[in-house]
Amino acid sequence: MKKVMYLEFERCIGCRSCQAACRECGGHDAKERNYVEYIDFFESRQTFPMMCMQCKDPACAKVCPANAIQITEEGVVLSAMEEKCIGCRNCTFGCPFGIPKFDFEENKMYKCDMCYDRTKYDISPMCASVCPSDAIRFIDHDEMMELRRRRTQMNLIEGKKPSENDKWQYVPEFFGVYSD
Amino acid sequence: MKAIEKSFNSKASMNSFFVVIFLFFTMWIGTGQFTKVDWMLFGYMVASFIFFIGMTVRLTSWVMRPATHEMIKRSIQNMKAKKRQKRNVKAIIKTLIDNIILQKYIFKRGIYRGIQHWLIAWGCIGSLAITFGLTFGWMHFKLVDATTYQVVVFGVPTLKMHPDGLLAGLIFEGLNITATMLLIGVIMAIVRRIKNHDTQVTQRAEFDLVPLYILLAMTGTGLLLTVSYKLLGGWMHPQFQLLHQVTTVLFLVYFPFGKLFHLPIRPMAVAVPMNYQEEPGIDTKECVGCGELYSSDDQITDVQTILGKQMFDFKTNDGHQLSDYCPACRRKIRVMSQLNMKTPFGTSAEPVQTNNGIHIPGFGRERAETFYDAKGEK
Numbered sequence: 001m002k003k004v005m006y007l008e009f010e011r012c013i014g015c016r017s018c019q020a021a022c023r024e025c026g027g028h029d030a031k032e033r034n035y036v037e038y039i040d041f042f043e044s045r046q047t048f049p050m051m052c053m054q055c056k057d058p059a060c061a062k063v064c065p066a067n068a069i070q071i072t073e074e075g076v077v078l079s080a081m082e083e084k085c086i087g088c089r090n091c092t093f094g095c096p097f098g099i100p101k102f103d104f105e106e107n108k109m110y111k112c113d114m115c116y117d118r119t120k121y122d123i124s125p126m127c128a129s130v131c132p133s134d135a136i137r138f139i140d141h142d143e144m145m146e147l148r149r150r151r152t153q154m155n156l157i158e159g160k161k162p163s164e165n166d167k168w169q170y171v172p173e174f175f176g177v178y179s180d
Numbered sequence: 181m182k183a184i185e186k187s188f189n190s191k192a193s194m195n196s197f198f199v200v201i202f203l204f205f206t207m208w209i210g211t212g213q214f215t216k217v218d219w220m221l222f223g224y225m226v227a228s229f230i231f232f233i234g235m236t237v238r239l240t241s242w243v244m245r246p247a248t249h250e251m252i253k254r255s256i257q258n259m260k261a262k263k264r265q266k267r268n269v270k271a272i273i274k275t276l277i278d279n280i281i282l283q284k285y286i287f288k289r290g291i292y293r294g295i296q297h298w299l300i301a302w303g304c305i306g307s308l309a310i311t312f313g314l315t316f317g318w319m320h321f322k323l324v325d326a327t328t329y330q331v332v333v334f335g336v337p338t339l340k341m342h343p344d345g346l347l348a349g350l351i352f353e354g355l356n357i358t359a360t361m362l363l364i365g366v367i368m369a370i371v372r373r374i375k376n377h378d379t380q381v382t383q384r385a386e387f388d389l390v391p392l393y394i395l396l397a398m399t400g401t402g403l404l405l406t407v408s409y410k411l412l413g414g415w416m417h418p419q420f421q422l423l424h425q426v427t428t429v430l431f432l433v434y435f436p437f438g439k440l441f442h443l444p445i446r447p448m449a450v451a452v453p454m455n456y457q458e459e460p461g462i463d464t465k466e467c468v469g470c471g472e473l474y475s476s477d478d479q480i481t482d483v484q485t486i487l488g489k490q491m492f493d494f495k496t497n498d499g500h501q502l503s504d505y506c507p508a509c510r511r512k513i514r515v516m517s518q519l520n521m522k523t524p525f526g527t528s529a530e531p532v533q534t535n536n537g538i539h540i541p542g543f544g545r546e547r548a549e550t551f552y553d554a555k556g557e558k
């Protein structure tokens with residue numbers, strides 16, 4: 001995989017297209033696996049999209065007692081294998097970002113797998129392909145670095161002012177699996 | 181115990197050794213000190229030994245994972261606790277009936293899948309039980325007089341029956357019944373995989389498909405045997421027998437490494453109602469951020485222990501752990517730290533470091549002396 005996911009939370013306009021797209025994906029059973037939520041509803045109407053970070057060392061997989069969460073050779077962290085998942089929800093509580101969802105009816109966990117069947121071939125995941133405001137993008141690693149570099153110069157963030165030493169901590173998240 | 185473990189290459193080899201010894205012992209009893217071994221079944225017998233060794237190796241490594249270990253530890257604790265007996269019994273009975281015997285949750289994923297899985301599961305368990313019973317000589321039939329058969333289990337004579345009776349019919353046809361169940365189930369499973377493209381996404385051939393095709397070959401040749409001696413007067417019987425033996429050996433040897441390995445894992449589902457969630461969907465622990473109920477105290481304690489054992493550091497600035505917050509709060513924490521807003525998770529917006537740099541060494545290699553030293557310190 002040559003491309004990465006790039007999230008700019010404040011670009012989100014709360015249209016929830018990404019969730020609709022996610023529901024449409026094959027095998028998702030019309031249930032979305034991503035989130036669009038308010039940062040602080042009493043402060044502003046700002047929303048943010050949220051999906052799995054595809055951690056290099058995924059806490060969800062490490063707390064799963066059934067070893068049901070598999071990682072592909074590219075590094076994508078997949079939904080629980082249906083035959084192994086015993087439905088304990090350890091993964092939901094272990095994940096630092098609260099990503100895995102749980103289906104009590106069918107007794108299984110399901111989570112964002114970055115549309116592995118698409119991204120495997122460098123095709124944009126469902127959510128990124130429909131986002132009208134580019135809050136979610138699926139782009140080349142170089143393009144992402146360029147965007148981040150520009151952001152560090154623009155210094156968009158309020159509050160504590162980024163300095164030369166830590167400016168990289170203030171640019172939006174990118175994730176996904178890529179090899180340089 | 182430590183000395184014994186040290187004399188083996190690994191825990192897995194130690195456990196396998198004991199399992200093999202135990203199997204030989206049961207064989208010794210069952211076959212009357214090896215006098216009644218059915219040499220026709222020798223190939224199956226060797227494969228059955230390999231099956232048990234494979235299962236032991238896989239289960240040993242599985243139980244050694246911190247997450248599994250922690251869950252089993254808590255289950256054992258709760259089993260012993262006097263106060264929880266009522267809950268334990270209820271959890272065990274409910275899981276046994278709903279999840280294992282009836283497999284209700286699979287029927288909720290679809291009637292087709294439910295029927296398919298139920299047939300394969302019980303066909304498999306039944307066939308394995310009969311196969312092991314016969315190959316290890318745990319059970320055999322004795323002719324008492326011209327019209328009475330007796331089932332001998334571990335050398336102890338039990339039931340007597342008439343060879344044409346219903347019970348005898350069921351027992352003699354046992355493998356045919358389970359094989360028919362398997363055949364229908366496997367064909368349903370293969371049809372589903374061919375027709376439904378969604379199932380192909382995360383499937384790996386060697387894990388998902390190979391076991392199914394081996395299963396198909398095994399049941400197919402097994403039933404052909406029956407057809408051959410019942411309907412075709414033994415036509416090609418020896419050839420079919422060889423084929424069936426080869427496919428069965430393949431099946432048994434491959435079993436611990438394909439998707440069918442979930443069979444011995446499933447019973448752990450009992451830990452969920454027993455340890456964590458008495459009633460499905462009802463939580464008891466409050467989120468320290470928003471007060472929403474999202475889990476139970478015991479489960480969060482276990483998750484934090486497991487994370488700690490694997491060097492994950494998810495401490496927040498307010499002295500809690502990220503798992504003390506509900507999933508929704510955790511998602512907010514991630515965004516707010518990214519946007520440099522005030523969150524409990526430290527003042528810096530540094531993304532959470534999720535790579536601990538620790539890699540688990542492969543299996544089968546001899547352990548370093550330091551492993552035992554570290555264990556001894558505790």
Ligand code: SF4
Nearest residue numbers: 052053055059060095
């Ligand atoms: S679910 Fe959570 S822990 Fe697992 S890979 Fe995704 S972000 Fe990481």
Ligand code: SF4
Nearest residue numbers: 064085086088089091
């Ligand atoms: S809910 Fe399933 S995938 Fe999640 S930790 Fe439990 S067994 Fe593993």
